[in-house]
Amino acid sequence: MEPVPVPNSSDCHYVIDSGGRKWVRKMVTANDFMGECVSYMLCRLVRVSVPRAAYLQEHDGDEPMWLSAVVDSVVHWNHRRAQVLRDPSELGGILAIDALVGNFDRNHKNILLRPDPDATCMRVYGIDFANSWVGSPRGFADLGLNVPDVTNHVRGIPIEAVSPGAQKIAAKLNKIDEDELAAIVEDSCSVACEPESDLLLSALRDRCAHAQQIVGLHLESVARL
Amino acid sequence: MSARFRFVHFVPDPFSGGRVPLAALVERDGSVAVVPAMSVPGPACLGGDARAEVAQLLLEDLCDATSFSELPDDMGPHAILGDAHAVPVGVDDPLAWVRALFTPQQIAKHTSRRPTHRRSTYGYAFFRSQNVDRFVQHRYQPGRIRDGLLPHAKQFGSVSHYVVGESELLLMEPVLPTHNSFSKDLSDIAKLFAAYGSARDPQADQGPRLIAYVLDHGSRARRHELAPVVDQVVDTSDENARRFFIDKIRDVGTTGDPQLLS
Numbered sequence: 001m002e003p004v005p006v007p008n009s010s011d012c013h014y015v016i017d018s019g020g021r022k023w024v025r026k027m028v029t030a031n032d033f034m035g036e037c038v039s040y041m042l043c044r045l046v047r048v049s050v051p052r053a054a055y056l057q058e059h060d061g062d063e064p065m066w067l068s069a070v071v072d073s074v075v076h077w078n079h080r081r082a083q084v085l086r087d088p089s090e091l092g093g094i095l096a097i098d099a100l101v102g103n104f105d106r107n108h109k110n111i112l113l114r115p116d117p118d119a120t121c122m123r124v125y126g127i128d129f130a131n132s133w134v135g136s137p138r139g140f141a142d143l144g145l146n147v148p149d150v151t152n153h154v155r156g157i158p159i160e161a162v163s164p165g166a167q168k169i170a171a172k173l174n175k176i177d178e179d180e181l182a183a184i185v186e187d188s189c190s191v192a193c194e195p196e197s198d199l200l201l202s203a204l205r206d207r208c209a210h211a212q213q214i215v216g217l218h219l220e221s222v223a224r225l
Numbered sequence: 226m227s228a229r230f231r232f233v234h235f236v237p238d239p240f241s242g243g244r245v246p247l248a249a250l251v252e253r254d255g256s257v258a259v260v261p262a263m264s265v266p267g268p269a270c271l272g273g274d275a276r277a278e279v280a281q282l283l284l285e286d287l288c289d290a291t292s293f294s295e296l297p298d299d300m301g302p303h304a305i306l307g308d309a310h311a312v313p314v315g316v317d318d319p320l321a322w323v324r325a326l327f328t329p330q331q332i333a334k335h336t337s338r339r340p341t342h343r344r345s346t347y348g349y350a351f352f353r354s355q356n357v358d359r360f361v362q363h364r365y366q367p368g369r370i371r372d373g374l375l376p377h378a379k380q381f382g383s384v385s386h387y388v389v390g391e392s393e394l395l396l397m398e399p400v401l402p403t404h405n406s407f408s409k410d411l412s413d414i415a416k417l418f419a420a421y422g423s424a425r426d427p428q429a430d431q432g433p434r435l436i437a438y439v440l441d442h443g444s445r446a447r448r449h450e451l452a453p454v455v456d457q458v459v460d461t462s463d464e465n466a467r468r469f470f471i472d473k474i475r476d477v478g479t480t481g482d483p484q485l486l487s
Binding site: 014016022070072073074075076077078080081083084108109112114115116117118119120 | 238239240273274275276278279281282283286298299300301302303362363364366369383
C-alpha cells in the first residue's frame, strides 16, 4: 500500500480490494465522512462526474474510511487546461454540487482531468467533498442559503462555458424527491453515527428548493476570483 | 560552484510501482533548470494512450518548474520527485552532464530510436527561456474565440501554440530541423497551415497570423518549403529575427483578455 503522492495527502493510500478494484483510501473524521457521503450520493443521483466511491468500516462503531475509485491517467487543474475540456458542463455540475453542499475546498488538486482520448479533449472529475458544510449538520443549517467561501477555489474557471451545465444540475437538485433526500441523509448519518439527521435533512431540503439561486450566486463568486 | 540534480519520475501505475524518468531538475546558484529526457516510452510501454498523453502533459508542465524541492501544483499523482544528488565536483557544465545521463551513447550508436517528445514541448521551452510563456497558450483549436476562421476549420486539428490579443491572433508551430522526424514534421506543418490559410474568413477584419518558428539550424534546414503556406518563418538563431518575434508575442499578448478564451 503506497501513499498517494500528492502534497498534504498523508492520510491517503492506494489500496486494491479482493475483487481487483483499485481505490484511494482516505482516513476521515465523522464530519469529513458525512461531507463525502452526502455529496457523493447527490452526485450519483443527478449524474455529476465523480469517481465511484465506497466506505470501509471494519467493525460497527469504527470510524469509517472513505474509498474513492482510482481514476487512471490524470493531471490536476490549471487555468491553461480550461481550453481543452471535453465537456465544460461536467465541471459545471461539480461546481453546482459544491454550491449546494457548501464545499469550500475546490482547489486545483481536487479537479482531475483525464485525456479522452488525448490532451486536447479532457474529461473532468471532481474529488474530495470532505470540507463541505453538509458534513456538519449544525454548521450546514447555519449556512442558510449562503454560498461557500471561495478563497481556496481554483482560478481560471470558464464561467460562461460551465454555467449551463451547472444550472442544469441545479434544476435536477431542485426536483429531487423528498424520500430520496431523506434516504441519503439517513444512510450517511447512520454510518457516521451522526444524531442530527433531522436538522441536516431540513437544511438540505431548503437548499435544494433554492438550488438555482445558490448555484448562480456561487458561480458569481467564482467568476470574481 | 556546486550544483544538485534530481529526477522527475512518471509513475504509470501506482499499484505496480514502476517509474520512468521524465526529466531532471538541476539547481545551480539558486536557480532551477529543467532537462527533459531524450525519449519517453510510448503507449505500449506505459499502458495506454491516455498515460502517454499524461506523460507528455507533465513534460510540458515541467517547463514551469521553478522549485527544486517540489513539483508544480498541477502535475497530479503520476509525477514524483526522486532524491537530490550532488553533481560531481569539477563538472563545468552541470546541465550537459545531467543531459548525458539521459543519452547513453552506446545505445544511441546501435539503435535508431527517435525522440518521442512533441515538438511543442521544445517550443514551449523556448518561449519560457525568452520569458514570454505567460502569453503563450497550448493547442489552439478553431472556434474557441473569434478567430476569423471559417467554421469548417474545426476539422483541421490543433496548432501547437498561440497568442491571443485584443485584435490579433498568432498561431505558431515549432520547427526542429534536427528532429529525426523532420521531413514528416515539415509535411504536417505545411498541410496544417495550408488548411488554416484556406479557411481564413475573407469577411473578417483580421485573420490569424500563421508563424513557423525554427528552433535550431541543422543541415536539413528545408524551412523554405513552408514559406508558401505561412505568413512568417522565424529563424530563432538569428538575433534580430528572434527579438522581433518575441517583441511581437509580448505586444500581442499584453493586449489579450483571458475571458476571450472562455
